[in-house]
Amino acid sequence: MLQVKNIVKYYGNNCAVNDLSFEVKDGEIFGLLGENGAGKTTTFRIILGLLDADRGSVSLNGETIDYSKTDKIGYVTEERSLLTKMTVKEQLIYYGVLKGLTEKQVLDKMDDLLKEFDVLDYKNRKIKELSKGNQQKIQFISAVLNDPILLILDEPFTGLDPINVKMFKDYIRKLQKKGCSIIFSSHQMEHIEEFCEKMVILVKGKSILEGYIKDIKKDYRKHNIFIKGDINKEDFKNIKGVIEVSKKDDEYVVKIEDYDVVPKVFKKISSKEINKFVVEEATLNEIFIAKVGELK
Amino acid sequence: MMNKFWYLTKYGLKKRLKSKAFIISNIAIFLLLLAIFNIDSIISFFGGDFDLETKVYVVDNTNDSFDILKANYETIKMGINEENDNVSFIKSDKKVEELKEDIKDTTDIIVELNVDETNYINASIITENYIDTLVYQSLYQAITGTKYQKAIIESNINIDELNKIYEPVTIERVILDETKNTEEENMNAVMGILFPTLILPFFFLIVLLVQFIGGEINEEKTTRSMEVIISNVPAKVHFFSKLVANNAFVIIQAILVFLYGLIGFFSRKIFGSGMSSSFTTEINNALSSLGKTGILDKLYYIIPITIVLIVLSFIAYSLVAGILASMTVNPEDFQHIQTPIMIICFISYYLSAMSSMFNGSIFIRVLSCVPFVSFLLSPALLLIGQIGIIEVLIAIVLLIVVNYLLAKYGLKIYKIGILNYSTDKMWERIFKAAKM
Numbered sequence: 001m002l003q004v005k006n007i008v009k010y011y012g013n014n015c016a017v018n019d020l021s022f023e024v025k026d027g028e029i030f031g032l033l034g035e036n037g038a039g040k041t042t043t044f045r046i047i048l049g050l051l052d053a054d055r056g057s058v059s060l061n062g063e064t065i066d067y068s069k070t071d072k073i074g075y076v077t078e079e080r081s082l083l084t085k086m087t088v089k090e091q092l093i094y095y096g097v098l099k100g101l102t103e104k105q106v107l108d109k110m111d112d113l114l115k116e117f118d119v120l121d122y123k124n125r126k127i128k129e130l131s132k133g134n135q136q137k138i139q140f141i142s143a144v145l146n147d148p149i150l151l152i153l154d155e156p157f158t159g160l161d162p163i164n165v166k167m168f169k170d171y172i173r174k175l176q177k178k179g180c181s182i183i184f185s186s187h188q189m190e191h192i193e194e195f196c197e198k199m200v201i202l203v204k205g206k207s208i209l210e211g212y213i214k215d216i217k218k219d220y221r222k223h224n225i226f227i228k229g230d231i232n233k234e235d236f237k238n239i240k241g242v243i244e245v246s247k248k249d250d251e252y253v254v255k256i257e258d259y260d261v262v263p264k265v266f267k268k269i270s271s272k273e274i275n276k277f278v279v280e281e282a283t284l285n286e287i288f289i290a291k292v293g294e295l296k
Numbered sequence: 297m298m299n300k301f302w303y304l305t306k307y308g309l310k311k312r313l314k315s316k317a318f319i320i321s322n323i324a325i326f327l328l329l330l331a332i333f334n335i336d337s338i339i340s341f342f343g344g345d346f347d348l349e350t351k352v353y354v355v356d357n358t359n360d361s362f363d364i365l366k367a368n369y370e371t372i373k374m375g376i377n378e379e380n381d382n383v384s385f386i387k388s389d390k391k392v393e394e395l396k397e398d399i400k401d402t403t404d405i406i407v408e409l410n411v412d413e414t415n416y417i418n419a420s421i422i423t424e425n426y427i428d429t430l431v432y433q434s435l436y437q438a439i440t441g442t443k444y445q446k447a448i449i450e451s452n453i454n455i456d457e458l459n460k461i462y463e464p465v466t467i468e469r470v471i472l473d474e475t476k477n478t479e480e481e482n483m484n485a486v487m488g489i490l491f492p493t494l495i496l497p498f499f500f501l502i503v504l505l506v507q508f509i510g511g512e513i514n515e516e517k518t519t520r521s522m523e524v525i526i527s528n529v530p531a532k533v534h535f536f537s538k539l540v541a542n543n544a545f546v547i548i549q550a551i552l553v554f555l556y557g558l559i560g561f562f563s564r565k566i567f568g569s570g571m572s573s574s575f576t577t578e579i580n581n582a583l584s585s586l587g588k589t590g591i592l593d594k595l596y597y598i599i600p601i602t603i604v605l606i607v608l609s610f611i612a613y614s615l616v617a618g619i620l621a622s623m624t625v626n627p628e629d630f631q632h633i634q635t636p637i638m639i640i641c642f643i644s645y646y647l648s649a650m651s652s653m654f655n656g657s658i659f660i661r662v663l664s665c666v667p668f669v670s671f672l673l674s675p676a677l678l679l680i681g682q683i684g685i686i687e688v689l690i691a692i693v694l695l696i697v698v699n700y701l702l703a704k705y706g707l708k709i710y711k712i713g714i715l716n717y718s719t720d721k722m723w724e725r726i727f728k729a730a731k732m
Contacts, residue, residue, distance in 0.1 A: 050715060
């Protein structure tokens with residue numbers, strides 16, 4: 001289990017991470033959300049020991065993270081972090097040995113992983129000759145070569161098509177089942193929503209919202225009603241609790257302040273011909289925009 | 297962690313030694329040195345002829361100058377170590393006009409000796425084309441000498457007096473400063489030619505070192521692979537592995553160039569060059585000349601001191617290159633930032649090459665103790681006696697202190713720099729990082 005306790009990091013007078021705490025249990029996927037410059041990468045670097053926190057502590061399975069532990073931590077950086085003049089094989093051996101594996105151990109595992117990610121044919125090709133998507137796969141493979149107990153993924157799906165995204169997700173789920181703790185940052189909220197049990201939203205290094213996603217959504221009372229039928233925008237006028245009405249194709253999306261508003265809306269349009277009336281919790285994206293927007 | 301250090305070091309070294317650039321450049325250097333050492337064979341192969349004899353036809357209208365002229369020429373050749381210049385003297389009975397026909401399409405020379413109305417020798421030198429400057433100068437001196445000798449003989453001076461006149465003048469050299477001696481005085485002249493050649497490889501090695509270390513760190517940073525590497529090995533281990541690998545590489549490169557030189561030298565025997573013996577003789581002559589200056593007697597302590605200075609300076613330059621490269625975010629940045637390092641190295645080289653001109657000025661003596669400059673300047677000044685062993689020891693101590701400070705504060709800068717991708721106010725960022 002990863003425990004991050006009250007970490008604080010300053011760059012000069014600028015506070016990059018401000019009293020941040022969270023826990024990621026074994027086999028749990030944790031989402032770290034925030035705008036650019038919110039402190040996500042600094043948090044990752046502190047966890048990895050690349051930066052020293054000014055205050056607070058980070059521990060993995062109860063022990064402080066030092067270079068004897070980092071062999072079991074996988075890290076996929078936001079930007080491609082590969083030595084592009086190397087071949088795929090050389091790159092994986094290089095990173096594998098730096099993770100404490102022997103060359104033989106890397107070679108034994110390499111082919112299976114390359115095959116699983118459908119890049120075995122590129123084994124002897126130079127990294128710079130690969131597409132961005134395939135480079136991302138090599139970067140991911142190098143991070144999981146040593147069966148990590150903690151995997152840090154900073155925007156792992158950037159540059160991937162939906163088929164490859166699924167490939168990554170399947171492998172991440174596999175690691176999760178093996179008990180690997182995973183920290184995941186992404187700008188694409190649907191990935192976080194689909195993937196993570198817990199999350200934290202960072203704004204200027206400070207956590208403004210944290211906890212289990214289902215609880216966060218539950219606590220965030222606003223809902224969306226998706227309605228199809230013989231109606232128009234005017235029908236929702238003067239209903240107390242309706243925040244906004246928008247139309248997409250032939251479907252109306254009615255944003256409401258609370259679930260209690262649903263019966264009022266239904267009553268107002270019940271006399272009309274309705275084909276669809278679905279109530280959903282607000283999306284994580286909406287929560288993110290609302291929470292971050294509140295602070296601006 | 298030591299395993300990872302050695303892995304990174306070995307990997308860095310292997311990468312350099314296996315690179316196409318290294319293999320191609322070494323083949324080129326080897327062939328170049330082989331060609332330089334055998335340039336005479338190559339020229340001969342393409343039609344040149346170093347053994348071609350040049351005949352000097354002497355038309356002696358004075359009737360008694362030929363032997364004196366020939367003897368004078370031989371003496372001059374011995375004096376300048378050019379005994380084998382393939383020039384032979386022939387006393388000719390032919391007319392000049394006839395000889396002009398004979399020397400067509402050859403390198404042969406006609407020397408016509410006459411006496412003027414005051415009974416002194418004058419001469420004409422006639423050739424088909426330009427002649428070798430050295431041969432012309434030797435002929436000119438030989439003819440002038442012949443004129444003097446004939447004049448002395450004709451003035452009825454007896455043979456003993458004549459011998460005394462021709463004896464070299466005995467000069468007693470007295471230097472009032474008791475710390476100076478004539479050997480060092482001679483050495484100044486030798487230094488001007490010899491030292492720039494000897495230190496040139498070290499200048500190039502520093503340039504290579506700075507570029508390799510900086511280039512590698514810059515590449516790992518710009519490709520962002522640095523973050524992954526540093527998450528598995530401490531920045532200190534990474535930094536020192538680069539230092540060791542690249543220093544080892546430049547030392548290997550230096551040894552290889554030296555070996556190529558040796559192979560080139562010995563290949564002369566294989567290719568059977570006619571100049572081989574004269575070449576060896578010239579080297580012996582050069583060593584003998586050096587011996588006379590007293591340089592060889594000093595080498596037993598100057599060589600170890602120089603090696604210590606060079607090793608310490610290599611470390612200092614490596615540290616600076618690594619630290620500065622850690623703050624750069626693209627290759628262009630590094631090109632800019634390495635310029636001051638190159639300029640310092642360049643200045644050191646020229647100061648060292650011109651060391652004999654400074655006459656022990658205080659400024660140069662102080663400069664010889666300054667790190668980054670001392671490794672080239674100190675040994676040069678010590679060799680010619682412008683500084684003593686104390687100044688060199690100060691230079692060594694200062695280098696050790698600078699290396700310690702660079703390692704202590706530089707590593708802090710490096711650790712922060714490799715993760716910093718900011719592009720502005722680089723020097724400010726360096727000082728901030730050092731303070732942390």
